[in-house]
Amino acid sequence: MSRYPAEGESTPARPRRKRVVLADSRAPVTVLRTVVELEEQTSWAEEVVRGFIRTQFWTAVRLALIIAVVFGSLPLVFFLAPGLSGVTVAGVSLPWLLLGVLPFPLLFGIGYWYNVLAERHERDFVDMVEK
Amino acid sequence: MELNLWAVAAILLVGLATFSLGFRSSRLASTTQDFLVARRTVRSQRNAAAVSGEYLSAASFLGVAGLVLKDGADALWYPIGFTAGYLALMLFVAAPLRRSGAYTLPDFAEARLGSRGLRRLSTAFVVFIGILYLVPQFQGAGLTVHQILPTLPTWVGGALVAVVVIVNVFGGGMRAVTVVQAFQYWLKLFAIAAPTFVLCVLFVGDGGVRGLGATGLSEAAPPRFTADTAVNVETDVVLHVEEPVWLTITGRADSANADGVAFWGPGTHTVDEGTELRFTAGSATPVVQGAPSDNRTWLSPVTGSGDLFTTYSLIIALFLGTMGLPHVLVRFYTNPDGKAARRTTLHVLLLLGLFYVFPMLLGALSRIYAPELLVSGRTDAAVLALPMKIAPNTLGEILGAITAAGAFAAFLSTSSGLVVSVAGVLSTDVLKGRVRDFRFGTALAGSVPLLLALVLRPSDISLSVGMSFALAASTFCPVLLLGIWWRKITWVGAAAGMLVGGVLVLVSLTITTISGYTGGWAPAFFQQPALATVPIAFLVVIVMSKATQGKIPPDTNRIRMRMHAPDRLGFIRDRDVARFGTAEERSRLANGRHRR
Numbered sequence: 001m002s003r004y005p006a007e008g009e010s011t012p013a014r015p016r017r018k019r020v021v022l023a024d025s026r027a028p029v030t031v032l033r034t035v036v037e038l039e040e041q042t043s044w045a046e047e048v049v050r051g052f053i054r055t056q057f058w059t060a061v062r063l064a065l066i067i068a069v070v071f072g073s074l075p076l077v078f079f080l081a082p083g084l085s086g087v088t089v090a091g092v093s094l095p096w097l098l099l100g101v102l103p104f105p106l107l108f109g110i111g112y113w114y115n116v117l118a119e120r121h122e123r124d125f126v127d128m129v130e131k
Numbered sequence: 132m133e134l135n136l137w138a139v140a141a142i143l144l145v146g147l148a149t150f151s152l153g154f155r156s157s158r159l160a161s162t163t164q165d166f167l168v169a170r171r172t173v174r175s176q177r178n179a180a181a182v183s184g185e186y187l188s189a190a191s192f193l194g195v196a197g198l199v200l201k202d203g204a205d206a207l208w209y210p211i212g213f214t215a216g217y218l219a220l221m222l223f224v225a226a227p228l229r230r231s232g233a234y235t236l237p238d239f240a241e242a243r244l245g246s247r248g249l250r251r252l253s254t255a256f257v258v259f260i261g262i263l264y265l266v267p268q269f270q271g272a273g274l275t276v277h278q279i280l281p282t283l284p285t286w287v288g289g290a291l292v293a294v295v296v297i298v299n300v301f302g303g304g305m306r307a308v309t310v311v312q313a314f315q316y317w318l319k320l321f322a323i324a325a326p327t328f329v330l331c332v333l334f335v336g337d338g339g340v341r342g343l344g345a346t347g348l349s350e351a352a353p354p355r356f357t358a359d360t361a362v363n364v365e366t367d368v369v370l371h372v373e374e375p376v377w378l379t380i381t382g383r384a385d386s387a388n389a390d391g392v393a394f395w396g397p398g399t400h401t402v403d404e405g406t407e408l409r410f411t412a413g414s415a416t417p418v419v420q421g422a423p424s425d426n427r428t429w430l431s432p433v434t435g436s437g438d439l440f441t442t443y444s445l446i447i448a449l450f451l452g453t454m455g456l457p458h459v460l461v462r463f464y465t466n467p468d469g470k471a472a473r474r475t476t477l478h479v480l481l482l483l484g485l486f487y488v489f490p491m492l493l494g495a496l497s498r499i500y501a502p503e504l505l506v507s508g509r510t511d512a513a514v515l516a517l518p519m520k521i522a523p524n525t526l527g528e529i530l531g532a533i534t535a536a537g538a539f540a541a542f543l544s545t546s547s548g549l550v551v552s553v554a555g556v557l558s559t560d561v562l563k564g565r566v567r568d569f570r571f572g573t574a575l576a577g578s579v580p581l582l583l584a585l586v587l588r589p590s591d592i593s594l595s596v597g598m599s600f601a602l603a604a605s606t607f608c609p610v611l612l613l614g615i616w617w618r619k620i621t622w623v624g625a626a627a628g629m630l631v632g633g634v635l636v637l638v639s640l641t642i643t644t645i646s647g648y649t650g651g652w653a654p655a656f657f658q659q660p661a662l663a664t665v666p667i668a669f670l671v672v673i674v675m676s677k678a679t680q681g682k683i684p685p686d687t688n689r690i691r692m693r694m695h696a697p698d699r700l701g702f703i704r705d706r707d708v709a710r711f712g713t714a715e716e717r718s719r720l721a722n723g724r725h726r727r
Binding site: 039041045046049051052056059060064065067071072074075076078079082084085086087088093095096099100101102104105106107108110111112114115117120122123124126129 | 688
């Protein structure tokens with residue numbers, strides 16, 4: 001720091017080239033009032049966030065219910081209709097197809113669907129907040 | 132056995148590859164965040180491979196095929212539940228848990244509910260569950276190595292796994308373990324897929340069931356030996372005979388010394404340890420009591436109301452248990468953000484579905500080729516024994532070596548995950564959380580279970596897969612689900628639910644164990660209590676929280692917003708950075724921008 005002339009010194013300081021940083025490049029492009037409001041938990045923000053959480057929750061519950069109904073009914077169906085294991089499709093007993101093959105694409109499909117829905121809800125929320 | 136050399140070479144190769152991969156990535160690890168959560172920079176595809184690599188333990192690699200061989204259609208619920216657990220995790224936990232910024236499960240409990248007491252309780256449970264899992268891993272590794280190389284004592288395998296894991300975690304913590312586990316997923320997939328393809332081709336080449344003279348899988352008859360077979364009984368068993376059978380007994384059976392040809396009529400027969408049974412080709416197979424004895428019963432799911440109840444209980448335990456396993460959750464903290472956590476889980480669903488096809492096929496194949504495993508009760512050995520049964524030549528040896536290597540990789544990757552999660556909790560909650568503390572925690576988390584594994588007999592602590600999932604589902608699952616989605620949960624409710632759920636499961640475990648020694652009087656319900664304990668745990672959390680509404684943390688709304696708000700808004704605060712990070716990292720957090 002000693003290279004800088006102290007204030008009130010007589011030697012005329014050559015103006016030094018300075019880099020002026022107006023904003024951190026990592027900072028958000030615009031400082032958004034709504035985001036600040038969210039952070040400060042105004043009553044509006046609280047309501048909006050609560051609604052958003054509810055949307056995400058019920059999406060997840062609905063998809064979980066599909067799985068619960070499908071897998072929950074299988075043991076009961078097998079119990080009530082023991083003849084099913086005699087049915088063969090392409091040489092494999094039907095219950096084995098239902099338990100050994102079908103669940104995996106189904107689980108992945110539901111997971112994929114949830115991912116799409118959840119990301120869409122998040123985009124909508126961000127759009128609403130940043131509008 | 133000639134199998135030895137190939138298998139030993141394969142196992143050593145896996146150990147070496149694991150060690151060198153861990154060593155290479157250890158050089159990048161220097162800070163506490165590296166060791167705890169790999170700096171939260173693991174991309175979703177690699178993370179998914181690592182999650183799957185860690186999750187596919189011996190219970191999946193060896194156990195599923197063994198269960199299918201023994202229990203048939205009802206065992207198919209295990210792979211379904213193992214996979215569906217991740218869907219539940221994805222729907223309800225993954226993204227919010229990551230956004231909470233926690234770095235361990237106890238840290239999440241404190242972040243959400245603001246109680247040091249709850250944090251300590253969770254710490255105790257994480258360490259307890261971790262040890263409960265690690266001991267069988269080490270013991271299983273010991274038994275597998277002993278099986279391949281009978282001259283080695285059982286402790287060698289366990290010690291080998293423990294040393295490789297401790298060295299890796301010691302050097303690079305989560306950073307090293309991530310690479311190792313991702314590699315081990317693909318290794319395990321190869322080690323089960325390649326032998327399955329070859330064995331299926333050989334099976335068709337043999338002319339299928341007809342060509343072998345085996346019992347068809349849908350016939351109402353017990354499986355038959357396709358060749359003359361000698362079975363060494365290594366622990367006392369009770370066998371159920373469906374069709375009368377002539378056999379040669381050397382040793383002790385039905386409480387009488389026997390040496391010579393015997394006739395077994397339908398009914399049950401006890402065989403003592405150390406007895407050798409010889410069966411001729413074409414004779415029907417006696418089956419361990421409790422398992423379906425003829426192929427038609429084996430093929431059809433749910434054959435009684437007791438079965439129905441057990442099946443539902445198992446479904447609950449597996450579907451909800453996965454999200455409560457501390458070593459699974461610890462991997463989710465390594466995602467960069469909530470969205471990545473969700474995508475990781477989606478990939479995991481794919482990778483697991485891909486994997487589980489093969490052990491199911493192998494289980495069905497071993498019902499045809501290796502019915503003697505049903506006599507000795509060592510059905511878990513199916514994957515290891517099957518190649519030599521189908522191809523008793525060099526090809527079989529090589530395939531057997533590949534499956535042995537896969538099994539060893541399964542022990543390694545699961546134990547690494549467990550050691551990391553226990554060490555992380557120990558270092559940050561019991562110690563001060565420096566890298567040095569993490570290393571100390573690692574040494575502790577690896578060596579104490581190893582000692583226990585050496586001292587205890589395998590059967591002393593043989594916590595069944597179903598039971599361990601029931602424990603996770605009755606302790607952490609309610610706290611996580613309600614903590615993330617329910618505004619009114621309090622730390623008192625969470626602690627009470629965890630305690631009640633945990634104690635109930637442990638009580639039923641004790642009852643099962645005692646009844647196992649004294650004549651099996653306990654109903655089957657106690658073997659899989661999740662259908663009761665999980666709802667009770669949820670109920671206790673809800674009731675106790677309602678009773679203590681004054682203890683809701685004052686900043687609940689803000690915490691909930693952080694957990695659920697989309698990542699782009701930049702609300703995530705990584706608690707590990709806040710606690711262990713450098714000044715620069717902390718100031719970046721203070722700016723309200725998450726690292727990108």
